Amino acid sequence: MLPTHAESLLVAQSLYKEYDRHPVVRDLNLAIRPGEVYGLLGPNGSGKSTTIRMLTGILEPTSGNVSVSGHDMRREPEKAKASLGYVPDEPVLYEKLTALEFLDFVGELYSLPKSSRRAAMNDTLRMLDLENRAGDRIESYSRGMKQKVAISAALLHNPRVLIMDEPITGLDPIAVRVLKGMLRKMARSGAAILLSTHILEVAERLCDRIGILVDGFLIAEGTMAELSAKAPEMSVGGTTLEDIFVGLAAGEEHKDIIASLEAEEKEPAKQAGNGDLRPTGQERNVGT
Amino acid sequence: MRASLRMLWISLKVRVRLTSPTSWLFIAIAAVIVPLFSFSLGSMVGIPSMVPQDLLPFLTGFLNVILFMQISTSFSSAFYHLYLSRDLPLLLASPSRPRSVILAKMLEVAGSGVLTYLAAGIPLLVALGKAWYAPAWYYILAAAAGLPFAMLPTVLAVLATLAVCRILPAYGTKEISAALGTLVGGLTYFFLRVAGSSEMWGQARNPSRVSLFFGKLGPSWSPSTLLARAVVEGLYERWLPLLASGVLFAGATFGVFRLVVAATEKAYLSGWATSREGRRGRKTHPVFDDPVLDSAPGRLSRPALGDTSDSALRPTPGHTGGPATDCVQPVSSAIGTARDLVRPSRLAVELKALSVESKLLFRDLQSQSQLLYLLIMIVAWRLFPGGNREPTENGLFALIPFFFLALSGSNSWSLKNMSQTVRILRQLPCDPARVMRGKAFFYGIIQTGCIAFLVGVLKTFGRFSVSGLPVLGTLWTALSFSTSATTVAAAAYRPEVSSATGIPRLDLGAGVAAFLANIVLCVISGFLYVGALTQSSPVVVWVFTGIALAVNAVAFVIATNMAGNMTRSSPTAVSSSPGTGGSK
Numbered sequence: 067m068l069p070t071h072a073e074s075l076l077v078a079q080s081l082y083k084e085y086d087r088h089p090v091v092r093d094l095n096l097a098i099r100p101g102e103v104y105g106l107l108g109p110n111g112s113g114k115s116t117t118i119r120m121l122t123g124i125l126e127p128t129s130g131n132v133s134v135s136g137h138d139m140r141r142e143p144e145k146a147k148a149s150l151g152y153v154p155d156e157p158v159l160y161e162k163l164t165a166l167e168f169l170d171f172v173g174e175l176y177s178l179p180k181s182s183r184r185a186a187m188n189d190t191l192r193m194l195d196l197e198n199r200a201g202d203r204i205e206s207y208s209r210g211m212k213q214k215v216a217i218s219a220a221l222l223h224n225p226r227v228l229i230m231d232e233p234i235t236g237l238d239p240i241a242v243r244v245l246k247g248m249l250r251k252m253a254r255s256g257a258a259i260l261l262s263t264h265i266l267e268v269a270e271r272l273c274d275r276i277g278i279l280v281d282g283f284l285i286a287e288g289t290m291a292e293l294s295a296k297a298p299e300m301s302v303g304g305t306t307l308e309d310i311f312v313g314l315a316a317g318e319e320h321k322d323i324i325a326s327l328e329a330e331e332k333e334p335a336k337q338a339g340n341g342d343l344r345p346t347g348q349e350r351n352v353g354t
Numbered sequence: 355m356r357a358s359l360r361m362l363w364i365s366l367k368v369r370v371r372l373t374s375p376t377s378w379l380f381i382a383i384a385a386v387i388v389p390l391f392s393f394s395l396g397s398m399v400g401i402p403s404m405v406p407q408d409l410l411p412f413l414t415g416f417l418n419v420i421l422f423m424q425i426s427t428s429f430s431s432a433f434y435h436l437y438l439s440r441d442l443p444l445l446l447a448s449p450s451r452p453r454s455v456i457l458a459k460m461l462e463v464a465g466s467g468v469l470t471y472l473a474a475g476i477p478l479l480v481a482l483g484k485a486w487y488a489p490a491w492y493y494i495l496a497a498a499a500g501l502p503f504a505m506l507p508t509v510l511a512v513l514a515t516l517a518v519c520r521i522l523p524a525y526g527t528k529e530i531s532a533a534l535g536t537l538v539g540g541l542t543y544f545f546l547r548v549a550g551s552s553e554m555w556g557q558a559r560n561p562s563r564v565s566l567f568f569g570k571l572g573p574s575w576s577p578s579t580l581l582a583r584a585v586v587e588g589l590y591e592r593w594l595p596l597l598a599s600g601v602l603f604a605g606a607t608f609g610v611f612r613l614v615v616a617a618t619e620k621a622y623l624s625g626w627a628t629s630r631e632g633r634r635g636r637k638t639h640p641v642f643d644d645p646v647l648d649s650a651p652g653r654l655s656r657p658a659l660g661d662t663s664d665s666a667l668r669p670t671p672g673h674t675g676g677p678a679t680d681c682v683q684p685v686s687s688a689i690g691t692a693r694d695l696v697r698p699s700r701l702a703v704e705l706k707a708l709s710v711e712s713k714l715l716f717r718d719l720q721s722q723s724q725l726l727y728l729l730i731m732i733v734a735w736r737l738f739p740g741g742n743r744e745p746t747e748n749g750l751f752a753l754i755p756f757f758f759l760a761l762s763g764s765n766s767w768s769l770k771n772m773s774q775t776v777r778i779l780r781q782l783p784c785d786p787a788r789v790m791r792g793k794a795f796f797y798g799i800i801q802t803g804c805i806a807f808l809v810g811v812l813k814t815f816g817r818f819s820v821s822g823l824p825v826l827g828t829l830w831t832a833l834s835f836s837t838s839a840t841t842v843a844a845a846a847y848r849p850e851v852s853s854a855t856g857i858p859r860l861d862l863g864a865g866v867a868a869f870l871a872n873i874v875l876c877v878i879s880g881f882l883y884v885g886a887l888t889q890s891s892p893v894v895v896w897v898f899t900g901i902a903l904a905v906n907a908v909a910f911v912i913a914t915n916m917a918g919n920m921t922r923s924s925p926t927a928v929s930s931s932p933g934t935g936g937s938k
């Protein structure tokens with residue numbers, strides 16, 4: 067592991083965090099190189115957001131180290147944070163400001179000179195199709211529009227390391243497509259990107275490497291090919307990322323539940339007499 | 355520095371934008387009432403007849419009382435602003451200096467102290483200026499002194515918060531707020547003990563004497579002494595001493611503030627400090643409630659509100675009584691309380707709302723420490739009753755709870771969850787006024803408790819006896835409920851209003867309106883009480899009391915109905931994001 071640290075932009079070493087004496091992230095090691103897009107997957111409550119908060123310096127780890135662009139988060143927080151862009155899981159915005167005013171404020175926080183600030187603001191807003199609403203107050207925005215503002219704020223200072231917590235929540239398909247393109251372009255120009263997501267299709271298409279976090283442990287890490295090599299051991303069948311994910315991350319009970327639900331689906335005739343369960347089957351059909 | 359000024363500017367801007375046109379109207383009304391108040395206050399404390407050598411201790415005492423009010427409010431707000439405000443992820447992830455973050459947060463805390471000074475201190479200073487024919491610059495300086503005057507309470511509160519958070523790093527927010535509550539409780543207790551131990555209460559009829567006593571409390575270098583000296587020199591237009599004490603006052607307070615900002619920078623950001631970013635509560639032991647049951651198909655597959663059309667959920671005007679009117683059908687199983695609300699009992703909705711409200715209140719950090727603070731005071735008074743108890747009769751005593759109730763319009767407890775309540779209510783097939791009644795009832799109970807506590811304190815320390823305590827007690831209780839209802843109504847008006855940092859606030863205009871309504875209620879009840887006192891026949895006394903009760907009951911019903919209607923009509927209530935609704 068150590069050799070890669072020298073060239074990695076974002077490094078986490080033995081990251082450990084507990085809340086009220088209950089471990090939430092356990093001994094996590096990460097190293098993300100320039101040009102790499104890293105996807106962090108995991109069930110709800112597995113510790114993705116906690117990990118990301120520690121990586122961005124918002125949350126102090128119980129033990130372990132983070133370094134960004136070679137700067138230790140504890141010793142040189144300002145230098146480390148200067149090259150970092152962060153999209154939180156819930157957009158943190160001042161609702162009474164307009165998008166322009168908000169981005170202007172964020173630019174100030176990152177000490178962007180006034181001239182380049184304007185240009186950068188217009189650029190990101192145009193790409194995310196927010197240009198003609200940018201003068202309205204954020205409180206009047208839809209959920210997706212707020213998310214776009216949060217993304218614009220993170221991209222404003224053209225960070226070398228970009229960390230995004232479920233960035234595509236609420237975005238429309240066009241915006242998702244644009245965002246994917248923007249992220250790939252940033253990666254090509256040498257940025258390191260880490261994002262957490264529940265949308266496996268995005269992880270599969272966008273990420274060079276994927277890590278799966280379960281109960282605070284990083285239980286698997288690697289490229290798609292490496293992960294699907296692992297999948298057969300887990301006995302769910304199939305080699306899509308979803309199969310791999312379910313195989314690795316789901317507990318035994320949930321695997322059983324999934325199996326029984328899918329069995330029901332295959333034999334709808336059997337359910338015909340049972341009025342109570344029928345809507346359930348139909349719902350599942352819609353869902354999957 | 356620039357960044358923190360910028361943060362301050364933004365929160366100011368946000369505050370002005372939050373104010374609607376109707377609010378400005380009420381602010382204008384208040385702007386007329388405050389000067390009137392200060393004139394009457396001036397004659398009440400006998401300022402025109404005050405001898406010059408009494409002036410300095412009197413002012414010091416008065417400012418000490420304001421200082422104390424500022425300290426107790428900033429203790430709970432410091433914790434909130436420093437550790438729980440919503441913009442922390444943004445600010446802490448940015449490369450801005452930690453110093454500017456803590457500076458901005460400290461200025462936010464100081465802001466509330468400035469408001470206390472403006473509301474309580476300025477009227478008196480204006481009254482003094484009028485009596486002494488002070489020139490215009492006296493008023494300007496008096497207003498400008500508000501900011502430095504709020505610095506010391508802020509510094510104390512921030513230091514205490516940081517200290518507690520450093521000492522208890524491994525523990526949860528509960529322990530932190532408990533420790534802070536204990537600190538404020540102890541401080542208050544100390545303050546009142548010192549005040550109560552002297553002979554001053556015997557002279558309570560002469561308020562300037564009371565203040566004279568408080569004036570002895572502060573050391574000569576305390577900001578209240580310094581400011582009082584500056585004010586007196588200003589009143590007598592003695593330039594050199596004014597300059598000296600003014601510079602000393604401003605220099606000392608700003609100096610201490612600056613020092614603390616520099617010293618606490620590290621303490622704020624290291625260790626436990628930033629870990630409170632996530633505001634979620636958490637059970638200490640992970641509870642795995644039967645996962646099979648939790649994810650049973652019946653539960654999983656229900657569409658979350660999907661097929662419930664808006665019109666089916668809207669309460670219809672006819673829904674006001676009878677068992678069938680409760681709730682139509684448990685259409686939305688996504689909201690757990692919906693099903694619980696469908697009990698045929700007449701008061702089921704109100705009672706449920708009351709119990710939910712109590713849970714929300716008791717689990718909220720800030721109110722926890724406030725309640726704890728009350729509790730500690732009660733225990734302290736039980737353990738160490740002070741003063742000797744020769745009852746003296748005093749009409750002022752009866753008035754104190756009235757003041758308290760009038761002021762409770764600004765009590766923000768009912769605000770905390772109002773925006774969520776409104777959003778949920780709009781989805782439920784229930785009459786929202788019933789839920790509001792439950793809320794108001796709950797806060798009525800809390801306020802009755804507070805009054806009982808206040809009366810207990812005053813009886814212990816003040817050696818007062820009151821004529822007609824049963825009548826008074828009934829009136830106070832009735833007022834508790836009606837004024838809680840007006841407060842709930844004020845909170846239901848534009849429930850989405852919150853500070854720049856996401857802390858819910860009362861809409862300014864609605865707050866003033868509730869305050870005025872409370873004053874009207876208190877005045878009516880007070881007159882009826884005085885009227886009852888002058889009657890000799892007990893039957894007539896209780897008739898008077900009955901009228902007062904009826905007035906308050908009507909106010910309660912009107913206010914809660916208004917609150918219910920507002921949840922239906924306020925168009926902005928749904929503006930904040932309704933959860934993320936992940937896919938899959």
Ligand SMILES: Nc1ncnc2c1ncn2[C@@H]1O[C@H](COP(=O)(O)OP(=O)(O)OP(=O)(O)O)[C@@H](O)[C@H]1O
Binds near residue numbers: 085636
């Ligand atoms: N402030 C907090 N106090 C106590 N426990 C917390 C706190 N924040 C998070 N947790 C706990 O830490 C664990 C991990 O939470 P985290 O938010 O990191 O999950 P996640 O992987 O991001 O989940 P999701 O997919 O739902 O976003 C959870 O069990 C959560 O309950």
Ligand SMILES: [Mg+2]
Binds near residue numbers: 114115116155231
């Ligand atoms: Mg998360």
